[in-house]
Amino acid sequence: MISRRDFLQVAMATSALYGASGFGNWSRLAAQQVLSQDQLLEFDTLGNVTLIHITDIHAQLMPVYFREPQINLGVGGAKGFVPHITGADYRKLYGIADGSPLDYALTYDDFTALARTYGRMGGMDRIATVVNAIRAERPDALLLDGGDTWQGSLTALETNGGDMVRAMNALGVEAMTSHWEFTLGIDRVTEIVENELNFPFLGANIFDNEWDEPAYEPYQMFERGGTKIAVIGQAFPYMPIANPGWMFPGLSFGVRQERMAEVVQEVRDAGAEVVVLLSHNGFDVDRKLAGEIDGIDVILTGHTHDALPEPVLVGKTHLIATGSHGKFLARVDLDVRDGEVKELRHKLIPIFSDVIAPDPEMTALVKTERAPYADRLGEVIGQTESLLYRRGNFNGTWDDLICNALLEEREADIALSPGFRWGASVLPGQDITREDIFNATAMSYPAAYRTEFTGEFLHVVLEDVADNLFNPDPYYQQGGDMVRVGGMGYQIDISQPQGSRITDMTILKTGEKIDPAKTYVVAGWASVNEATEGPPIWDVVENYIRRNGTVSVEPNTSVKVTGA
């Protein structure tokens, strides 16, 4: 594996140039001069096969700011391993200089200063430039999308994923798998898969739940560089639990490890020399799967939004983690000879939008898609004094803001905001546009409910969600980060079993302990239950920001974490 060398080259070049110049002193121009498109794309082409991986774009056609998590705790076998290493520890592990472009792209510290230096990341037109450049070197490079593509923006919501389908068709994606795609509803998914998508929609673990028969193509065989490559798709396993099952009532998912072993055997029997798993399992699930099943050469991971500059090797399986929101694209070259992978070379390419030139055709496509919504997207709703970001196991300022809005606008004691991992960041001093609000809220079950919970049930809810994040066996971790709570604090010992993790639930305003027998007014959004009533969350947040004009979010210390 030579990826480390490639990566270190970039890291050393940047640290040498910046040297002792200190934090935040460089102008955007300096960043552009130091980082060049050629440097970002530089790759010593290997062997006969190239894979290009992109995943979890969450419908971000335009470049965005996206702050990586500070708190990302691993439990069980994942404790202390990537991706559960953040900040300075992460930089040390990979030899990334403080204040360097990769510090900005991959870790969270000094995010605001570094964001002002290095600018937004991603953008479909920049991604297109990188894809085209790789294809200029290796015309038959295989472009694969890990899913969570059709959801996450105002335009994707308004077009029912149509804008992203057209963009990904134009980009030349050759296969994808899925998660949030199904929240468009099964009828729309079927319409897209049958009539609009130019490439296969793979999911070996998606079954019809009446007859327990495969519901989608499990894999696609490709011939590239004189080599037979099988790409197996694995959709998000906990779809009907983590998202509203009533939107796709006929489907069943699950990890289905035995099924995966059978499919791997099937493609090997059919002559596959390379087996690629295009997965939306999440990193820890894929890491376990790689240890349990033989015969997968490369797992292109997704769902948990981790970006890792090197593959993680489990047995003979290479796990690739390519981040989210269009911030990164991974190139994986393989030397395949005598029916097996002899060597692999990987580069995580950061998409610095001020450095990589936009591809004019894709720029035009994106502009066309956004044009009908331009006025709505661009309307300024207010300003923020705080950095707004979402990622983190327990809270993020975006969800603190959403919880504050729910508490005030819905007159509740306690607010709950789901632990989603998607949502772009907004820098302090920036206008908050309607697009920014939708980037943190756009989805198909947005009703902001208002209901009553007993203290006992609130505890059951928090314990349930905590187990979905901190169960030591990744196959039992079903979803996103911890539910965000407004108006209430608690302690969590992540090392305890379900039922014993959450203690000291306290109403913040009064300091009063939650009484199991008492009833509390709770406001939240994104209920998975059908017929949930309430205004869409984006209206609640917009009203709150409009009323306040300028918003700021205090540091959140209401969750005390032990056992990490």
Place this chain on the structure above:
Amino acid sequence: MNVTRRQTLAIGLGAAAAAALPFGAMAATEDDIAAFTGGAEVGEGGITLTAPEIAENGNTVPIEVNAPGATAIVVLAAGNPNPGVVTFNFGPLAASQSASTRIRLAGTQDVIAIAKMADGSFVQASQSVKVTIGGCGG
């Protein structure tokens, strides 16, 4: 998050029932195992139990058992008020000793399958199946 009043009540009741269960259910499970095995020692291997790690719907959880050479397989849901779920008997002409069905689980618990082999020995497999409120999927 699941938040309707109806489900709130359902979950609240489920949690209360589960909390009340352990001692009685464990004893009932042990009784059911003893009744099937006659108190014989139960080994491992030779039987596979396929069940989801996390139930998509606790009211109908698909499971599958497979024990080549078995004459009977019993399936127990250790955390249900009545742990006995089903016993499959296989005659000498059965093409394979496997079966699948759907079971209802009152809450997160172990599902246990025990096979009686042709030589009169017993083997078992078990798996924890989580029944969750759901929601919040990243």
